[in-house]
Amino acid sequence: MNLRAAAMILAGLSSCTPLPESYPVPVQRGMENGPEPEPLRASISFDDPRLKDYLIGGFLEAGPGQTWRWAGEKPEVRLRLEALAGLRLRARFTFPHESHGPLMPITVRVFVNEKLLGAQIYRKPGELEFVKDAAEELLVAGENRVRLEADRVYVAKADGVRLGMILTEIGFQARR
Amino acid sequence: MGAVFYILLGWLLAVGACYSFGAILLRGTPFSREETIPLRFVCGAAVYSLLTFFLGLCHLYFRATFVVLAAIAIGAAWRMGALKLPGGRLPALTCWQWRCALLISGPFVLLYLSNAMAPEASPDGSAYHLGLVARYFRGHALYPVNFNMYAALSQGMEMLFLGAYAAGRHSAAALMHFTFLLALPWLLLSYGRRIGMPNAGIGSALLVFASPVVGIDGISAYNDVAAACVLFSLYVVLRSMEDHPELAWVAGLLAGFGFAIKYTLFPASLLTGVWIVWRLRSWKPLLPAAAAALVSVVPWLAKNIVWWHNPFAPFFNAWFPNPNVQQWFELVYKKQMASYGLPSYWLLPIEATVRGTFLNGLLGPVFLLAPIALLALRYPEGRRVLLTAAFVFSAYPSNIGTRFLIPGLPFLAFAMAMALPRPAWLPIALAAGHALLSLPAVIPSYCHPQAWRLNKWPWRQALRIIPEEDFLRSRLDSYPMARTMEELVPKGRRVLGFNQVAESYTNTEYLVSFQSAPGGQMREIFLSALIKERQPTYRVRLRVLPTKSTAVRAVLNRTETGGLWSITELRIRNGESEIQRSPHWRLRANSNPFMVQDAFDNSQVTRWITEFGRTAGMYVEIDFGREETFDVVDLLQPNDQPWDTYHVEARDASGTWRKLATKIEPEELTSPLGMRRAAAEELLRRDIQYILIGPSDFGYDDIHMNAKVWGVEEVAERGGLRLLRLLPRDEFERVLKQ
Numbered sequence: 001m002n003l004r005a006a007a008m009i010l011a012g013l014s015s016c017t018p019l020p021e022s023y024p025v026p027v028q029r030g031m032e033n034g035p036e037p038e039p040l041r042a043s044i045s046f047d048d049p050r051l052k053d054y055l056i057g058g059f060l061e062a063g064p065g066q067t068w069r070w071a072g073e074k075p076e077v078r079l080r081l082e083a084l085a086g087l088r089l090r091a092r093f094t095f096p097h098e099s100h101g102p103l104m105p106i107t108v109r110v111f112v113n114e115k116l117l118g119a120q121i122y123r124k125p126g127e128l129e130f131v132k133d134a135a136e137e138l139l140v141a142g143e144n145r146v147r148l149e150a151d152r153v154y155v156a157k158a159d160g161v162r163l164g165m166i167l168t169e170i171g172f173q174a175r176r
Numbered sequence: 177m178g179a180v181f182y183i184l185l186g187w188l189l190a191v192g193a194c195y196s197f198g199a200i201l202l203r204g205t206p207f208s209r210e211e212t213i214p215l216r217f218v219c220g221a222a223v224y225s226l227l228t229f230f231l232g233l234c235h236l237y238f239r240a241t242f243v244v245l246a247a248i249a250i251g252a253a254w255r256m257g258a259l260k261l262p263g264g265r266l267p268a269l270t271c272w273q274w275r276c277a278l279l280i281s282g283p284f285v286l287l288y289l290s291n292a293m294a295p296e297a298s299p300d301g302s303a304y305h306l307g308l309v310a311r312y313f314r315g316h317a318l319y320p321v322n323f324n325m326y327a328a329l330s331q332g333m334e335m336l337f338l339g340a341y342a343a344g345r346h347s348a349a350a351l352m353h354f355t356f357l358l359a360l361p362w363l364l365l366s367y368g369r370r371i372g373m374p375n376a377g378i379g380s381a382l383l384v385f386a387s388p389v390v391g392i393d394g395i396s397a398y399n400d401v402a403a404a405c406v407l408f409s410l411y412v413v414l415r416s417m418e419d420h421p422e423l424a425w426v427a428g429l430l431a432g433f434g435f436a437i438k439y440t441l442f443p444a445s446l447l448t449g450v451w452i453v454w455r456l457r458s459w460k461p462l463l464p465a466a467a468a469a470l471v472s473v474v475p476w477l478a479k480n481i482v483w484w485h486n487p488f489a490p491f492f493n494a495w496f497p498n499p500n501v502q503q504w505f506e507l508v509y510k511k512q513m514a515s516y517g518l519p520s521y522w523l524l525p526i527e528a529t530v531r532g533t534f535l536n537g538l539l540g541p542v543f544l545l546a547p548i549a550l551l552a553l554r555y556p557e558g559r560r561v562l563l564t565a566a567f568v569f570s571a572y573p574s575n576i577g578t579r580f581l582i583p584g585l586p587f588l589a590f591a592m593a594m595a596l597p598r599p600a601w602l603p604i605a606l607a608a609g610h611a612l613l614s615l616p617a618v619i620p621s622y623c624h625p626q627a628w629r630l631n632k633w634p635w636r637q638a639l640r641i642i643p644e645e646d647f648l649r650s651r652l653d654s655y656p657m658a659r660t661m662e663e664l665v666p667k668g669r670r671v672l673g674f675n676q677v678a679e680s681y682t683n684t685e686y687l688v689s690f691q692s693a694p695g696g697q698m699r700e701i702f703l704s705a706l707i708k709e710r711q712p713t714y715r716v717r718l719r720v721l722p723t724k725s726t727a728v729r730a731v732l733n734r735t736e737t738g739g740l741w742s743i744t745e746l747r748i749r750n751g752e753s754e755i756q757r758s759p760h761w762r763l764r765a766n767s768n769p770f771m772v773q774d775a776f777d778n779s780q781v782t783r784w785i786t787e788f789g790r791t792a793g794m795y796v797e798i799d800f801g802r803e804e805t806f807d808v809v810d811l812l813q814p815n816d817q818p819w820d821t822y823h824v825e826a827r828d829a830s831g832t833w834r835k836l837a838t839k840i841e842p843e844e845l846t847s848p849l850g851m852r853r854a855a856a857e858e859l860l861r862r863d864i865q866y867i868l869i870g871p872s873d874f875g876y877d878d879i880h881m882n883a884k885v886w887g888v889e890e891v892a893e894r895g896g897l898r899l900l901r902l903l904p905r906d907e908f909e910r911v912l913k914q
Binding site: 026028030035053 | 485498499757758759761762763764769770772773776777778779782799849850851852853854857858861877878881882884885912
């Protein structure tokens with residue numbers, strides 16, 4: 001009974017410390033447009049400081065200053081296109097001898113916006129390239145998603161991590 | 177060793193003061209010698225805590241104050257002869273019983289003492305329990321800290337920490353809690369002796385004392401073990417009161433102190449009232465009990481009324497709307513505390529006793545046998561103990577963390593030990609098994625590796641042979657950044673962060689975004705720069721016939737579950753031109769009026785957001801202060817807001833609100849540009865000069881990659897946490913041109 005009374009008194013008291021009933025118009029902020037980050041580009045080198053903005057998934061973490069990335073089975077990146085005509089996709093990657101040598105041949109398939117752009121079989125490890133013309137109908141103005149898929153991956157014995165390839169560059173460029 | 181001296185000095189002065197106040201208070205009470213010692217400490221702590229509260233209001237938080245206070249208390253008790261122990265003794269324990277109790281508890285006393293004396297590295301202790309204590313001590317006063325909702329909780333324990341902290345800093349405060357950890361099993365043991373069940377007393381004392389979560393909590397600057405100790409003291413007093421009704425005020429004092437330590441101990445006050453009426457068959461003793469309880473309770477409620485506009489802050493915000501904590505936050509917070517991400521409540525017993533993953537800590541596997549406590553129902557004492565446990569555990573569903581079981585644990589343990597009366601050694605054997613399973617070397621064999629527990633005997637750190645700095649850097653991830661802020665952030669500058677850091681180790685003004693409504697607003701501003709769904713990409717035009725009125729309202733028509741109603745900008749038009757906002761205008765909203773200005777500040781990164789949900793009848797109002805003619809109300813909103821269900825109301829000359837026929841014209845807008853810098857400028861305007869952001873926080877990569885666009889400069893990076901300085905406008909423009 002006493003507690004109830006105390007609660008009621010306190011509730012009443014709380015209304016004795018009034019908050020404003022209404023508020024004035026505040027100071028008006030300027031609405032001028034500030035700067036925007038530079039938009040993503042059509043290709044990305046893996047030593048670019050903005051690399052993280054391009055990666056969608058399927059990559060292992062990199063150490064500071066690392067200019068390449070280990071990719072898993074299905075690495076995916078986003079690339080921004082303004083014009084769509086006359087482009088080709090070029091990816092530069094490595095299958096290391098020690099890890100991927102025994103796995104060769106490896107087939108790499110490349111998808112652009114979930115549609116197959118092409119596939120290529122690589123019979124020897126080392127520094128490699130995938131180059132293929134990109135049909136205009138596969139592309140969209142703005143963000144395009146590019147995914148690489150290797151049919152065989154190296155499984156690290158120590159921790160079971162699945163390693164697809166080492167990527168160093170990927171992007172659209174004008175056909176030569 | 178100088179640090180160790182001050183730690184021990186701070187601790188012993190505070191404990192000495194508490195004990196002395198208790199000795200004065202309990203003069204002439206009928207407790208036995210054994211029970212008197214812990215009861216004096218606990219009751220005296222209630223007085224000491226209250227005095228510290230008032231010392232804070234008088235701006236008297238200085239080291240000398242607490243030394244003088246302790247000297248007065250000890251001197252007065254000595255002069256009054258109150259320190260003399262009473263002659264009444266409890267039935268003696270046998271040599272065998274003493275040996276068991278000491279042999280089993282001994283290693284844990286040493287484990288706990290070494291950890292309590294080691295530098296304070298608990299997450300909440302180093303962040304807000306002692307963070308607030310350090311803040312008050314720095315300011316030499318108890319003052320409102322409205323950007324930290326934990327400052328609104330009752331802080332009876334923090335007041336005790338303050339006394340110890342004044343001389344011995346963090347470890348002295350932790351030792352204060354450790355004292356309750358020692359007093360609690362002592363009380364259980366004594367009570368067992370008093371009721372003729374010494375083995376139940378020993379068994380329950382050891383069950384509680386050796387419990388892993390009790391251990392780590394009790395050596396940290398937390399309050400759960402103190403809460404348990406106060407509650408069991410209350411129980412001891414309530415039982416004594418059956419023969420000595422004059423003890424009602426002591427019961428009231430402890431019930432009130434329970435509330436002052438932890439809101440969730442409110443049921444203890446109810447229990448006291450029920451007990452008095454039930455056992456004494458009289459309403460009379462209620463008066464002294466209630467009066468004594470209110471002495472401890474009222475200061476905290478009054479403080480909240482004045483500083484937080486809500487006596488029960490940070491809860492009950494629906495009853496007491498205020499600008500400091502929002503209702504939706506309270507609901508989300510309560511929901512989180514009631515689930516802890518536990519996949520199923522069926523996992524609760526195993527999580528709370530064995531695994532300790534989700535609920536942060538474990539009681540020990542022996543508590544899986546807790547249902548045997550029901551066997552104690554066959555004894556009258558067992559029924560009383562279990563009834564009390566039920567009262568105490570009634571608050572548990574509101575926060576299911578393992579440590580929130582601690583206040584009820586002594587009662588449960590006592591009932592478990594009572595349930596096993598034959599053979600006589602069985603409760604002690606059970607406790608011995610429990611103690612064995614609770615040794616730091618054994619726990620990892622069954623608990624989750626991340627479970628909150630003690631795993632070392634850090635004597636070298638306790639004695640400061642290994643420097644405090646080294647220990648803290650290895651134990652507290654945020655400690656290096658806390659120290660860096662101390663070095664690099666100038667005095668008077670404020671840092672906004674999205675997670676707790678070891679605030680007690682820095683003097684920097686650090687605001688955690690989720691700890692207050694203004695903090696939450698600033699997080700919204702930050703996120704609005706990055707998340708399209710928070711940006712004003714929709715304009716809902718509410719068109720009415722040209723109307724002359726002194727006030728207008730935009731009213732929501734439909735109630736929807738999920739989501740909050742928000743308006744980035746509200747504009748009034750007459751024909752082609754906007755009616756310019758005027759100093760004569762007064763703005764109101766019937767939900768979250770404290771933020772209504774955010775819809776009228778010409779900023780795209782601030783929004784008025786309702787207190788809770790979207791409900792038909794919610795409105796935003798402009799009182800023009802004179803007659804205006806208008807025909808359009810424009811609502812600039814994010815695209816997740818309703819676009820088809822509004823109407824406009826205007827106030828006529830008689831003061832009556834009239835609903836106007838409203839035509840709704842929604843229009844999609846392009847995303848505004850320059851939001852990053854706009855957000856940075858708005859934060860600067862709100863007196864934030866630095867941002868602390870970690871890898872798990874949204875926007876971590878963006879603000880790093882686009883530092884120039886945001887107008888921020890990275891000042892430091894420690895353990896992944898980045899400290900960024902927001903550049904003032906002129907500096908930003910200069911950097912942009914480079």
